[in-house]
Amino acid sequence: MKILIANRGEIAVRIIRACREMGLRTVAVYSDCDRTARHVREADQAVHIGPSEAAQSYLRIDAIVEAAQTTGADAIHPGYGFLAENAAFARACQDAHLIFIGPSADAIALMGSKTAAREVAVRAGVAVVPGTEKPLDEDVGDDEIARIATSVGFPLLVKAVAGGGGKGMRTVADAAALASAVRTARSEARSAFGDAAIYLERRLVRPRHIEIQLLGDHHGTVVPFVERECSIQRRHQKVVEESPSIAVSSELRRRIAAAAAAVARAVNYSNAGTIEFLVDESGSFYFLEMNTRLQVEHPVTEMVTRMDLVQWQIRIARGEPLDIDPADALSANGHAIECRIYAEDPDLGFMPSPGLIRGLRPASGPGVRDDGGVSVGYSVPVFYDSMIAKLVTWGGSRRQAIDRMSRALREYQVLGIKTTIPFFLWLMQQPEYMAGQYDTTYLDRLLVDRKGDSFNELTASDEEVASIATALDAYLRASVHAGTPGAESTTHWKRAARLEALRG
Amino acid sequence: MTFAVEINGRSRTISIERATADRYRVIVDGHVQLIDAKRVGSFGLSLLFAGADRSSREVQVAPAGPPGEMLVGIDGKSVTVVLNGRRTGRGAAEGSAHARGEQTVVAPMPGRVVRLLVTGGDEVIARQPIVVVEAMKMENELRSPKAGRVKEIVVKAGESVEAGRVLAVIE
Numbered sequence: 253m254k255i256l257i258a259n260r261g262e263i264a265v266r267i268i269r270a271c272r273e274m275g276l277r278t279v280a281v282y283s284d285c286d287r288t289a290r291h292v293r294e295a296d297q298a299v300h301i302g303p304s305e306a307a308q309s310y311l312r313i314d315a316i317v318e319a320a321q322t323t324g325a326d327a328i329h330p331g332y333g334f335l336a337e338n339a340a341f342a343r344a345c346q347d348a349h350l351i352f353i354g355p356s357a358d359a360i361a362l363m364g365s366k367t368a369a370r371e372v373a374v375r376a377g378v379a380v381v382p383g384t385e386k387p388l389d390e391d392v393g394d395d396e397i398a399r400i401a402t403s404v405g406f407p408l409l410v411k412a413v414a415g416g417g418g419k420g421m422r423t424v425a426d427a428a429a430l431a432s433a434v435r436t437a438r439s440e441a442r443s444a445f446g447d448a449a450i451y452l453e454r455r456l457v458r459p460r461h462i463e464i465q466l467l468g469d470h471h472g473t474v475v476p477f478v479e480r481e482c483s484i485q486r487r488h489q490k491v492v493e494e495s496p497s498i499a500v501s502s503e504l505r506r507r508i509a510a511a512a513a514a515v516a517r518a519v520n521y522s523n524a525g526t527i528e529f530l531v532d533e534s535g536s537f538y539f540l541e542m543n544t545r546l547q548v549e550h551p552v553t554e555m556v557t558r559m560d561l562v563q564w565q566i567r568i569a570r571g572e573p574l575d576i577d578p579a580d581a582l583s584a585n586g587h588a589i590e591c592r593i594y595a596e597d598p599d600l601g602f603m604p605s606p607g608l609i610r611g612l613r614p615a616s617g618p619g620v621r622d623d624g625g626v627s628v629g630y631s632v633p634v635f636y637d638s639m640i641a642k643l644v645t646w647g648g649s650r651r652q653a654i655d656r657m658s659r660a661l662r663e664y665q666v667l668g669i670k671t672t673i674p675f676f677l678w679l680m681q682q683p684e685y686m687a688g689q690y691d692t693t694y695l696d697r698l699l700v701d702r703k704g705d706s707f708n709e710l711t712a713s714d715e716e717v718a719s720i721a722t723a724l725d726a727y728l729r730a731s732v733h734a735g736t737p738g739a740e741s742t743t744h745w746k747r748a749a750r751l752e753a754l755r756g
Numbered sequence: 757m758t759f760a761v762e763i764n765g766r767s768r769t770i771s772i773e774r775a776t777a778d779r780y781r782v783i784v785d786g787h788v789q790l791i792d793a794k795r796v797g798s799f800g801l802s803l804l805f806a807g808a809d810r811s812s813r814e815v816q817v818a819p820a821g822p823p824g825e826m827l828v829g830i831d832g833k834s835v836t837v838v839l840n841g842r843r844t845g846r847g848a849a850e851g852s853a854h855a856r857g858e859q860t861v862v863a864p865m866p867g868r869v870v871r872l873l874v875t876g877g878d879e880v881i882a883r884q885p886i887v888v889v890e891a892m893k894m895e896n897e898l899r900s901p902k903a904g905r906v907k908e909i910v911v912k913a914g915e916s917v918e919a920g921r922v923l924a925v926i927e
Contacts, residue, residue: 419894601885601897606865610818611799634865634891634919662832667799667818674833704883704899706764708833715835716768718828719761720782721801721815722837723770724793725826727757727780 254279255353255566256320257291258341259331260310262625262641263546264291267329270562279323281316283309285633290625297323304635310334313341317348327351327569329562333637336545337364337416353569355468355523355544362519363542366413367451373539376518378511381530381538383453387413390438390448394431397452401430404452410434412441413449416543418488420444423455458691459530460499461485462537464512465553467564468521469574476509476516477553478584482528483692484685486602486699491592491672492679493549495556496584498650498688499531508537509582515542524550524565530692548592548642551623555588555646557581587650589657595638597670598707606632609640611667615660619646619653622664632669640671650688654680674707760840763828767840779806859901861924863917867891872913874924878906886924889917900926 255271256279257264264280268291271278280295285304292298299319302309309315311334320328328345330336336354339361345352354360363369367387370380383404388397401408401424410433412420420441422433434450442448465477481497482490500508512527526547528540550561557580568574596602608631614622624641626632632640645660647653658680661673682698684690710718758771771783775790782789790806799818805811816829817837826837871888874880885897886906907925911917 599883600864600899603896603898604865604891604894611797611816664832665816665829667816667827667829670834677832708835710763710830710833710835714830714833715763715766716784717803717813718815718830718835718837719763719768719770720784720789720791721803721813721830722761722817722826722828722839723759723772724780724782724791724803725801725817726759726839727772728793728795730757 253277253327253566253570254296254323254325256281256316256323256325256328256350257295257331258310258316258328258335259333260286260289260291260625260636262623262639263331263333263548265294265625266623267331267562268294270560270566273560274563274566276566279319279325281310281319283635285631285635288630290627290630299323304633306334306635310636313338313344316341317344317350320345320350321348325350327353327566329353329565330545332545332548337543339364351569353523353565355521355525359519359521360544363525363544364414366411366415366541369542370539372518373515376511376514378515378539379537381453381456381540383408384451387449387451394434397434398427398430401427401452405454407455409453409455410437410450411453412437412445412447413451414445414447415441416445418485420450421488456530456532456538458693459483459532460497460690461490461528461540461692462497462500462508462531463526463528463547464509465524465526465547465550465561466512466516466521467524467561467568467574467576468516469568470522470571471573473574474513474516474521475574475576475578475581476513477557477581479505479508480526480547480549480552482549483690484679484695485692486695490549491695492589492676493552494587494589494650494653495552496587501535504531504535504537505582511537511539515539523568524561548639549590551621551642551644552588552590555621555644556584556586558585586646586648587653588644588646589650589653590642590644591657591661591676592639592672593641593643593664593666593676594672595632595640595669596672598672598675599670601704602672602675604634604638605670606634606638607669608632609666609668611665613663613665614641615643615663617660617663619656620644620660621646640666643676651686654686678707762838762840763835858907858925858927859904860922861886861898861900861926863889863898863919863921863923865891865919867896867917869911869913869915869917869923870895872909872911873897874906874909876906876908880904880906880926886926887911889923898923900924902926 254277257267268278278295280291280298281301282292283304301315335341339357342352342357407425410422420437422437424433438448461482462479468474480495482493484492524546526543529537531537595605597605612628621644626640645656661677773781775781792804794802796802799816803813818827820827824839828837867889870890873885880900882903883899887898904926907927909924911923
């Protein structure tokens with residue numbers, strides 16, 4: 253079996269690793285700016301599919317299907333993002349007799365509409381967050397929306413029907429702010445998803461974002477996994493995920509998992525998917541949406557269940573039955589935390605910081621997993637999401653996982669671009685985070701309270717060490733140029749290298 | 757050799773002399789230390805401080821782009837360091853004049869100006885958001901590099917900008 257990976261970055265590398273372990277051949281696809289990307293170099297074959305703009309490369313269904321046919325691939329793994337939740341892509345694979353490693357096109361289409369997905373949940377007996385049942389298309393006017401908003405209740409969220417990843421989403425505190433929020437949400441949704449339809453949803457007080465990973469095979473078996481806690485979000489985007497959640501008792505876990513499985517069974521779901529819930533302070537939970545693909549944060553589930561979800565995706569797509577003990581899937585061994593490392597400058601309001609990576613030394617050692625997608629000499633492009641790696645730590649307890657994360661973040665060296673590592677170092681030390689006392693609004697509130705203080709503040713002694721190192725670096729460079737004694741060791745090496753070359 | 761090194765607005769005068777093979781006599785603002793320094797990899801420096809505590813520190817020093825600016829990594833944090841020049845006096849004077857004078861808000865990547873948050877003549881504080889630029893499908897707030905007055909906003913809302921384009925001047 254040969255698998256084409258219709259994606260890039262860390263997830264393409266992650267999937268290649270699973271294929272290698274299973275003895276399967278891999279095909280990478282790449283755009284102009286990704287010629288030297290890791291996924292291209294690590295795959296067995298690679299096909300150029302177009303210019304750097306995603307719309308002309310990683311979103312080109314025809315080019316990707318053609319690449320699969322040219323290389324004789326049997327299956328396509330879409331990863332996450334790009335075409336992963338595009339029903340037309342799943343259909344195009346089917347029409348070309350390629351196995352799509354994911355759910356059916358019908359399930360993608362159905363659950364991809366947030367409003368249709370809510371109806372499915374209600375039919376399966378699962379509570380949904382109070383909100384509008386039908387999409388509000390562009391022709392629904394401000395007065396009509398204001399009337400509906402009053403019945404939903406404030407505060408509320410304006411969300412894109414085709415949305416995801418926090419795009420096209422706005423929080424509205426009161427009626428006065430509604431019209432402008434609807435306008436910006438529609439315009440963001442139109443540019444990100446090509447669909448300006450929105451819906452309204454009540455904003456719960458201090459909710460936690462809890463989600464259930466599940467796998468379904470082609471023989472009617474659906475297995476839900478122990479929950480992931482994804483409440484650490486910045487502007488509705490997850491930045492830290494963990495498993496299990498300290499807010500979920502084993503009794504609540506059983507109930508949420510059963511609800512998730514009921515929704516999945518209602519749509520004959522197969523392959524990997526995730527059902528997201530909001531859980532309020534009383535432990536009541538509400539269906540939020542279903543992601544019909546592998547999630548960014550799947551490694552935390554793998555770390556605590558010791559299962560390989562990507563390998564299961566491939567086995568399910570090949571028609572194998574799920575032979576997982578449901579009790580194993582639902583129980584966590586220890587605790588795992590993931591930090592999404594972005595090429596962003598946390599000191600400039602998390603502004604993207606693309607550019608050349610001059611040095612890279614990922615963290616390693618006990619309980620550390622680095623799902624990276626970049627390497628030295630690669631330039632992080634401006635065209636795509638700027639995540640460069642996911643750093644995951646495992647510990648026998650949550651505290652050990654946090655301490656390991658702090659240790660691993662200090663080990664992790666990325667040179668040439670700014671990253672969110674200093675931000676995570678700070679977050680891991682926050683008392684509320686360490687105590688597990690947070691909800692989906694926690695991080696945004698915390699960041700407002702910091703009033704833009706630098707995450708890279710050094711102690712006076714570290715500042716002195718950094719100053720000395722910079723001066724020594726300049727001194728050593730000057731010595732090399734001047735041929736002074738400081739250059740000695742360098743010239744020795746050069747002479748040795750030349751001799752080596754002559755011998756060869 | 758003497759250097760003026762500036763981090764977060766704090767400048768230090770550092771003199772370096774070679775003592776023995778890999779040992780250097782380093783004088784920071786008059787305070788003398790003996791440091792064993794070795795290069796590790798292209799950008800790493802391993803420093804062993806010969807003082808009583810025998811500290812071992814590893815620091816990454818890489819060019820940051822503009823001449824004289826280095827990006828320095830230490831224990832997971834990363835700071836921009838301005839190296840004013842090989843000799844004291846000349847470079848140090850230039851560096852501080854630059855910090856006092858006009859600074860610009862520059863687009864770090866291609867994008868579209870979504871909103872202007874200030875107008876010409878406004879007083880701003882350091883890190884105050886100045887313009888919102890949409891790039892990588894996200895809206896990003898570009899902030900003022902220093903406290904001062906907005907001398908000029910060079911772009912209009914809706915305009916597309918290239919990486920490196922000056923958007924505003926703060927004086």
